[in-house]
Amino acid sequence: MTDLPIACDLAPTDLERRKAGLLTALGSRATRVELTATGLEAEFPSSPELLANILEVIRLESACCRFLQFQLRAGPEGVPTRLVLSGPPG
Secondary structure, eight states: OOOOOSOOOSOHHHHHHHIIIIIHHHHHHOSEEEEOSSEEEEEEOOOHHHHHHHHHHHHHHHHHOTTOEEEEEOOSTTSOEEEEEEOSOO
């Protein structure tokens, strides 16, 4: 994989809007968040609506922060949805 710069392409106002909107709303729904050596892991209740929100965050963040990697595990009803976010050191 090519080394990508660790930089966000969003303008500061767009970044603040994203943090205040979609990212804050998604973070408030997490039942567990753990910082890891390479990023973070979060669990969410199983819900089709919440899964759609997580996928939207992945879509948006992949476009502006190309150095990030996402792993998403979604199971049947009652099994928490797990999102792993990682990136290069730094």
